[in-house]
Amino acid sequence: MKKMVKKIAVTGAGGQIAYSLLFRICVGEVFGKETKISLRMLDLPAAEGILAGVAMELEDCAFPLLEEIHFGSNPEELFEGVDCAFLVGAKPRGVGMERSDLLSENGKIFIEMGRALNLAASKDVKVLVVGNPCNTNCLICMENAPAIPRKNFHALMRLDENRARGLLAKKAGVNPSLVKGVVIWGNHSTTQVPDYTHILIGKKSLEEVIDAHWLQEEFTETVQKRGSAVIKARGKSSAASAASASVDAMRALFTPTPSGEWFTSAVLSDDNPYGIEKGLIFGFPCRSRGDGEYEIVPNLPWNYFISEKIAVTQKELLEEREMVRQYL
Amino acid sequence: MKKMVKKIAVTGAGGQIAYSLLFRICVGEVFGKETKISLRMLDLPAAEGILAGVAMELEDCAFPLLEEIHFGSNPEELFEGVDCAFLVGAKPRGVGMERSDLLSENGKIFIEMGRALNLAASKDVKVLVVGNPCNTNCLICMENAPAIPRKNFHALMRLDENRARGLLAKKAGVNPSLVKGVVIWGNHSTTQVPDYTHILIGKKSLEEVIDAHWLQEEFTETVQKRGSAVIKARGKSSAASAASASVDAMRALFTPTPSGEWFTSAVLSDDNPYGIEKGLIFGFPCRSRGDGEYEIVPNLPWNYFISEKIAVTQKELLEEREMVRQYL
Numbered sequence: 285m286k287k288m289v290k291k292i293a294v295t296g297a298g299g300q301i302a303y304s305l306l307f308r309i310c311v312g313e314v315f316g317k318e319t320k321i322s323l324r325m326l327d328l329p330a331a332e333g334i335l336a337g338v339a340m341e342l343e344d345c346a347f348p349l350l351e352e353i354h355f356g357s358n359p360e361e362l363f364e365g366v367d368c369a370f371l372v373g374a375k376p377r378g379v380g381m382e383r384s385d386l387l388s389e390n391g392k393i394f395i396e397m398g399r400a401l402n403l404a405a406s407k408d409v410k411v412l413v414v415g416n417p418c419n420t421n422c423l424i425c426m427e428n429a430p431a432i433p434r435k436n437f438h439a440l441m442r443l444d445e446n447r448a449r450g451l452l453a454k455k456a457g458v459n460p461s462l463v464k465g466v467v468i469w470g471n472h473s474t475t476q477v478p479d480y481t482h483i484l485i486g487k488k489s490l491e492e493v494i495d496a497h498w499l500q501e502e503f504t505e506t507v508q509k510r511g512s513a514v515i516k517a518r519g520k521s522s523a524a525s526a527a528s529a530s531v532d533a534m535r536a537l538f539t540p541t542p543s544g545e546w547f548t549s550a551v552l553s554d555d556n557p558y559g560i561e562k563g564l565i566f567g568f569p570c571r572s573r574g575d576g577e578y579e580i581v582p583n584l585p586w587n588y589f590i591s592e593k594i595a596v597t598q599k600e601l602l603e604e605r606e607m608v609r610q611y612l
Numbered sequence: 613m614k615k616m617v618k619k620i621a622v623t624g625a626g627g628q629i630a631y632s633l634l635f636r637i638c639v640g641e642v643f644g645k646e647t648k649i650s651l652r653m654l655d656l657p658a659a660e661g662i663l664a665g666v667a668m669e670l671e672d673c674a675f676p677l678l679e680e681i682h683f684g685s686n687p688e689e690l691f692e693g694v695d696c697a698f699l700v701g702a703k704p705r706g707v708g709m710e711r712s713d714l715l716s717e718n719g720k721i722f723i724e725m726g727r728a729l730n731l732a733a734s735k736d737v738k739v740l741v742v743g744n745p746c747n748t749n750c751l752i753c754m755e756n757a758p759a760i761p762r763k764n765f766h767a768l769m770r771l772d773e774n775r776a777r778g779l780l781a782k783k784a785g786v787n788p789s790l791v792k793g794v795v796i797w798g799n800h801s802t803t804q805v806p807d808y809t810h811i812l813i814g815k816k817s818l819e820e821v822i823d824a825h826w827l828q829e830e831f832t833e834t835v836q837k838r839g840s841a842v843i844k845a846r847g848k849s850s851a852a853s854a855a856s857a858s859v860d861a862m863r864a865l866f867t868p869t870p871s872g873e874w875f876t877s878a879v880l881s882d883d884n885p886y887g888i889e890k891g892l893i894f895g896f897p898c899r900s901r902g903d904g905e906y907e908i909v910p911n912l913p914w915n916y917f918i919s920e921k922i923a924v925t926q927k928e929l930l931e932e933r934e935m936v937r938q939y940l
Binding site: 303304306307308311313333334336337338340341342343344345346347348350351443446447449450451453454459460461463510513514516517518519520522523524525527528529 | 631632634635636639641661662664665666668669670671672673674675676678679771774775777778779781782787788789791838841842844845846847848850851852853855856857
């Protein structure tokens with residue numbers, strides 16, 4: 285049997301998240317052990333030396349699935365025919381930088397990514413934006429790639445979902461695989477809404493196992509602020525866990541979602557069944573048949589606590605969109 | 613079916629190699645998707661904050677196989693009952709440090725590792741020394757753990773094997789999985805002997821595909837000096853590729869080696885079928901039935917070029933052993 289080859293692009297490929305992500309992609313964690321990989325690594329011209337070094341290390345792993353490696357700083361060239369793109373590269377928030385400056389700096393990057401994908405990528409490409417502020421970066425990218433279906437753009441909320449599952453598993457003293465039904469609504473920021481009201485631990489509802497007050501107060505805040513807590517402990521921002529979530533997020537699109545379950549992805553809010561404003565990239569519960577497509581899982585009720593918080597995260601995303609209006 | 617749990621220790625767990633290795637262990641790349649993991653991360657007391665951060669990130673991945681995480685700076689405590697130990701932590705060579713100083717500094721570390729494993733680990737523990745100079749560090753560790761079978765100690769030569777396979781695959785324009793029969797004899801240092809004389813590329817001998825002069829000159833030197841070349845390009849030493857090779861090396865002991873094939877591991881030279889001096893940790897071609905044990909594959913002939921080089925690497929290992937005699 286001839287193995288299929290997928291063309292996979294990773295931007296910010298000289299950075300720390302990519303340094304974890306690339307090797308996990310190349311062992312087959314996204315598309316399985318039967319799919320070969322044509323890898324395309326993009327970064328700024330100044331990082332080409334680093335990319336050369338990373339390419340050497342990838343060669344040095346003798347990965348059976350890795351058919352070829354291309355790298356450089358020209359997105360159109362590297363995105364040629366790609367089936368799947370992890371957009372990790374983004375401008376980090378500098379000291380004293382306003383949120384509007386951050387959005388604006390990143391806006392320029394994601395216009396370029398969108399235009400290059402539009403020109404060069406497979407029309408079926410699946411795009412996962414990892415670089416923050418990822419929801420609005422994803423929106424800009426999507427709006428600048430009109431030839432690609434708008435449903436094909438995702439922003440990474442899986443890290444928040446995984447964090448919530450890990451935290452609840454630890455609190456309940458069970459394995460994370462027993463924690464089901466987590467949704468993270470809205471923006472991948474501190475306004476995100478980790479929704480514990482649909483979670484089952486084994487066959488029990490979460491509130492049978494864990495104190496409701498802890499859930500409303502500590503759980504929500506711990507998940508929202510986990511990124512800063514990791515930086516404080518490790519002295520560096522989350523890289524390997526962000527990479528792991530990126531693998532999980534992309535694989536979820538190519539794996540049938542088990543019946544009655546869902547995963548969180550931030551996707552276009554047009555036609556969403558929850559009344560969220562159109563034209564946002566918003567964290568929703570999603571399910572897939574494993575063909576790369578997804579649908580938003582409908583009919584999850586919101587209690588008062590959750591719906592108030594969802595209004596806040598929606599407002600933030602609307603404000604972010606206003607700040608980048610000129611890029612859309 | 614109840615899943616088995618393996619206790620896996622990683623030392624130098626706050627460092628860069630471990631930061632790649634830990635996550636690959638936790639997705640099941642060593643013991644497969646049916647074996648749960650009790651993870652033990654060791655580093656110096658000064659790194660405990662970093663370990664706490666890494667532990668948070670591991671929790672944040674919600675790995676279904678990761679049952680528990682312990683970390684700290686007390687080896688006896690963390691090695692309690694371990695089935696498998698990756699000894700990554702070592703003192704790197706400082707500016708102006710002599711080789712004898714390097715061996716001596718590391719000697720102290722690996723005495724401590726050996727004694728702690730001897731007291732605390734499973735008597736069946738498999739030990740892979742990754743920290744350099746890994747062959748002699750492994751020897752010291754083994755000699756200080758008399759209760760553990762001497763065959764259970766390995767030093768990492770798989771990185772060199774993978775580098776050789778990657779390089780030959782690239783040169784021949786084929787996938788690395790088609791490159792078979794690589795052995796790296798001797799010491800994981802610049803005297804190592806990458807032996808190309810038994811290699812097949814597909815069904816062809818290597819010398820039918822690649823020029824013999826290139827093999828003797830460029831190939832050997834490129835593999836020997838690849839570590840420095842990566843540092844030069846990337847600005848940092850090989851971490852992800854060393855981690856990948858560590859995964860491959862440990863997994864090779866728990867996977868039946870395909871008939872007619874072998875992998876390289878540096879193991880005790882007592883009873884070796886090649887006439888190498890006893891009492892060294894030396895890179896040999898090995899095969900396993902997948903039960904954690906191995907045997908050295910006999911009867912690979914050496915040509916003049918190879919046997920001359922093997923004499924040199926053996927001499928270096930004998931000299932290293934002399935320098936650490938007081939630790940054995």
